[in-house]
Amino acid sequence: MSVSLSARVTWRSFQAGAWRMVLPGLALLPFGIGFGVAAAQKGLSAFEVTLMSLTVFAGTSQMVALDLWAQPLPLAALAASVFVANLRYFVMGAALQPHLPPLPWYVQPAVWHVTVDQNWAVNIAEYRRGHGDLGKFFGGGFAMVCIWSGSTLLGHLAAGGVLADPMAARRLGLDFVGVAVFVVVAAILFRGRRDLPPWAVAIAAALAAKWLIGGNWYIVIGGLAGGLFGAWQEMRKPHVRKS
Amino acid sequence: MSANPENLIAIFVMALAAMAAKGGGFLAMRWLGRHRFVMACLEHAPGAVLVSAAIVPIVQVGGAYVVGAVVAAIVTRTAGGFTPGLFAAVGAVALARWAGLD
Numbered sequence: 001m002s003v004s005l006s007a008r009v010t011w012r013s014f015q016a017g018a019w020r021m022v023l024p025g026l027a028l029l030p031f032g033i034g035f036g037v038a039a040a041q042k043g044l045s046a047f048e049v050t051l052m053s054l055t056v057f058a059g060t061s062q063m064v065a066l067d068l069w070a071q072p073l074p075l076a077a078l079a080a081s082v083f084v085a086n087l088r089y090f091v092m093g094a095a096l097q098p099h100l101p102p103l104p105w106y107v108q109p110a111v112w113h114v115t116v117d118q119n120w121a122v123n124i125a126e127y128r129r130g131h132g133d134l135g136k137f138f139g140g141g142f143a144m145v146c147i148w149s150g151s152t153l154l155g156h157l158a159a160g161g162v163l164a165d166p167m168a169a170r171r172l173g174l175d176f177v178g179v180a181v182f183v184v185v186a187a188i189l190f191r192g193r194r195d196l197p198p199w200a201v202a203i204a205a206a207l208a209a210k211w212l213i214g215g216n217w218y219i220v221i222g223g224l225a226g227g228l229f230g231a232w233q234e235m236r237k238p239h240v241r242k243s
Numbered sequence: 244m245s246a247n248p249e250n251l252i253a254i255f256v257m258a259l260a261a262m263a264a265k266g267g268g269f270l271a272m273r274w275l276g277r278h279r280f281v282m283a284c285l286e287h288a289p290g291a292v293l294v295s296a297a298i299v300p301i302v303q304v305g306g307a308y309v310v311g312a313v314v315a316a317i318v319t320r321t322a323g324g325f326t327p328g329l330f331a332a333v334g335a336v337a338l339a340r341w342a343g344l345d
Contacts, residue, residue: 030326045245048254055258058265060289064296065257073253079260081292086264088289091282093268100269112266173336176311180332182297183312187319187328189290202291203298210299219296226291231284 009135017123017139024118025147031059032148034177035066036155041169042069049156053149057113061085063181064219077217084223092120099127114141197233202226307339 032053039049056062061082068077093115103111111134119140126132159169169175189195206222213221301308314335319328 027325030329034329044250045247047246048250051246051251052254052257055254056261058261060293061261062257064292065253067296067300069253071249073249075253075256078253079256082257082260083264084288085292085296086261087285087292089261089265090268090271091285093265094272094282094285095268097269097272108269109262109266112262112269115265171337171340173307173311173333173338173340176308176333176336177329179297179300179308180311180315180329180336182293183315183332184319184325184328186290186293186297187316188325189293190320195287195290198287198291199294202295206295206298207302218299219292222295222298223288223292226295227284227288230287230291231280234283234286235280 009138011135013133013135014139014142017133017136017141018143019139020136021119021122021140021143022147024122025144027118028059028144028148029151029154031181032151033155033158034174034181035059035063036152036157037159037169037174038063038066038155038178039152040156040159041175042066044069044156046153046156050149050153053152054145056082057116057145057148058082058086058089059148060181060185063178066178067219074215077215077220080217080220081223084220084227087227088117089115089120092117092124096120096124096127099124099132110138114138114145116141116144119144194233195230198226198230201229304345306344307336310339310344311336 035053036049039052044052052062056065064081064085065078068074068081093112096115100111114137119137122140123132123137126136186199202222202225205225206218209218209221297312301312311332315328315332318331319325322328322331
């Protein structure tokens with residue numbers, strides 16, 4: 001195993017990493033603005049929206065959490081849904097870890113925090129070619145978190161205008177933004193027929209959980225059911241080929 | 244600048260959960276091998292979470308949301324991206340409501 005990621009962080013590499021992630025980061029603007037509008041409709045303050053974006057820094061899971069956001073706040077369901085919605089980062093981290101040199105314990109959480117889709121995707125290719133640079137990784141993450149948090153704040157501030165009127169927002173279809181994000185990201189992730197059975201199981205489990213259990217556990221139950229079924233499906237493949 | 248203590252606790256819990264998911268892969272790979280079942284489960288879980296999160300509000304609201312979801316999926320796949328899909332979805336819901344769907 002070759003260690004290709006330098007543990008040394010320089011200002012120059014940090015800047016280079018940040019600049020190259022500006023354009024991919026701008027693609028987050030509509031999502032971030034949509035999240036800010038949706039969060040404002042749920043009653044979160046501008047400070048809370050920005051703090052959430054800075055500390056959680058995981059758009060889809062923040063949107064999932066917003067779906068559960070009702071007083072009293074279901075902390076266990078929020079934690080479980082954020083964890084499950086972010087499981088892809090578990091896989092990304094697992095792919096990145098073999099390239100990392102030994103890092104001090106206090107640096108590791110910062111590496112985990114900036115492991116987000118675009119930053120990971122841009123950097124992992126370099127790590128695999130042996131040109132990985134921790135400074136670029138941190139710089140890219142810094143740019144992304146600034147753009148993401150800024151766009152959610154912008155959305156929240158925009159919601160203070162015409163969008164603050166629930167009926168106007170509804171007429172404009174803005175109440176659908178949160179759900180639309182799930183559908184659009186799912187459409188992007190869709191890999192064809194192999195995804196259909198696990199997704200069907202997830203949908204059935206989510207609907208059953210909503211109607212049988214109630215509350216907002218349907219996301220976690222559906223996600224786990226679909227994930228487990230997909231894994232079971234993958235494990236069966238060799239047996240199918242043999243028969 | 245206002246902050247509800249209960250909201251702050253929830254945000255803190257969410258941040259910990261996100262960090263656990265992000266850091267889990269790094270830590271797990273340090274001590275564990277790549278077990279096929281676990282990797283397959285992790286590969287399918289994100290999509291399953293997304294469709295689970297979407298399906299309940301779509302079924303509950305029906306009408307305009309169904310139109311919006313169909314348009315979102317089609318435009319995202321054909322126009323190839325997040326932004327066109329999102330705008331098309333919101334526009335489709337607005338048009339559906341203007342046409343009388345709830």
